[in-house]
Amino acid sequence: MIEPTAEPAVEARGLTKRFGSKLAVGGLDLRIEKGTVFGFIGPNGAGKSTTIRMLMGLLPMNGGDATVMGIDVRQRPEAVRRCVGYVPEQHLIYRWMRVKEVLWFCRQLHEAWNESLARELCQQFELSGQTKVRHLSKGMLAKLALIIALAPEPELLILDEPMAGLDPIIREEFLETVLQSFCRGGRTIFFSTHMLGDIQRLADSVGIIHDGRLLVHGSVADLLSRTKRVRLALERDELPAELPQGVIRTWRNRRECVLTITDCDSQKVQHLEDAAQVRVVEVLDVGLEDIFKDYIKGQREAI
Amino acid sequence: MSINSNSHVPIFRQIAEHIRTGISAGIYQPDEMLPSLRALALELVVNPNTIQRAYEELEREGLVYSRRGLGLFVARQAVRSARSQSQDDVEKAFADGIRLARSAGLPDDEIRHVFSKSLARKMDKTGGKS
Secondary structure (H helix, E strand, C coil): CCCCCCCCCEEEEEEEEEECCEEEEEEEEEEECCCCEEEEECCCCCCHHHHHHHHCCCCCCCEEEEEECCEECCCCHHHHHHHEEEECCCCCCCCCCEHHHHHHHHHHHCCCCCHHHHHHHHHHCCCCCCCEHHHCCHHHHHHHHHHHHHCCCCCEEEEECCCCCCCHHHHHHHHHHHHHHHHCCCCEEEEECCCHHHHHHHCCEEEEEECCEEEEEEEHHHHHHHCEEEEEEECCCCCCCCCCCCEEEEEEECCEEEEEECCCCHHHHHHHHHCCCEEEEEEEECCHHHHHHHHHHHHHHHC | CCCCCCCCCCHHHHHHHHHHHHHHCCCCCCCCECCCHHHHHHHHCCCHHHHHHHHHHHHHCCCEEEECCCEEEECCCHHHHHHHHHHHHHHHHHHHHHHHHHHCCCCHHHHHHHHHHHHHHHHHHHCCCC
16 A cells, blocks of 8 residues: 655645735645645635746745645756646647647657657547647547656646536546556646546545645545434434534434534544434445535635 | 446446456466566556456455566465355445335335346346356
8 A cells, every 4th residue: 555655746735825914825724645636626716826836936935835746946947947747727839830840849858758758649639730729629628738748757646627518538538547646656646627427436645625725635545434414313403512523514404404424433423412402313435526615605704 | 346436436446356256267267377567557547556456455455466576366265265255245236226216116026127137137137157
């Protein structure tokens, strides 16, 4: 299994970014072990792309520090960009060029470039070198961006919502290619997405970000097995005076109440069963999508 | 093997359960090799670390054993242990069903009736006991 190494692929401490008076990312801590896949999820505008762009050294941070593959991002941002394969949300590929010209151009920019891999992927994706970039469909453009990121065989691959707006067939092809490159070994993948099914399939660990803060950061399997919805039938329209630790959302309707609880164990359930205000307790399993929604809604409703 | 990527059951559990039932059904025979991590990962489009976790669970249960450098093989005594493991899973699934029935207010007699009906239907499809 994954051994925590002395040096993680990505480590950020107190990462902070302000745009004017708006705090886009507020003191974010992150640690991603080498050889794992990390899935980054959060609502639109939560700070995912801002975090990624800071880690890539494309956006100066206002506070905190970060190392990527052991390189200090503040001090050597260009070294970070050289060793990371990055597929941004907006593909900034030279639109007037032909595909083969883009590939030739990118090859000159990289010290390491596996030409046979680039060709193999072009063939697999049925991407013709003669096509002009501006004539490519959205899906083909995403595939070209992936080829450019993979050909230098980077140890870390960062994908910022790479599959947004792609049809299911292209998404599957894209995912398979990313997975194939991961299976070759020794690689770390960091991807942000809104597709929670893809997180379940690919990610070892997941981070949920909301309003620039990380609400949870841990293994996907642990999150699924330890987060429960606990449904209470109440005696009267009254909650127990003391709720257990780790309630991330409370939903109420008359004499029914549903608590979403992290690290839910038998002790917490027993505590609720013992409460005088509670008539019946029922523990329900929750899928990743509902866990995500409960974290976000819980935050919004608490304001 | 198909994976439900929206389920509350972690994928490594789904894979382990699938192989367990495969062993009790005789799809995987004693001393046969399981697919490699990489092959299964690419087939199912899931992280190979997840497959490894599933395989580790099966190894802990004594259903499979590893041969260094070769891979994982189905243990001789696996069929019996897999059946008892599967029985636990089935019990859990029934408990869920019974809970659903009770919260809908069905009395026990009707639950039994529904159960016999489902059992009869299943018998037709699979040709009865295996």
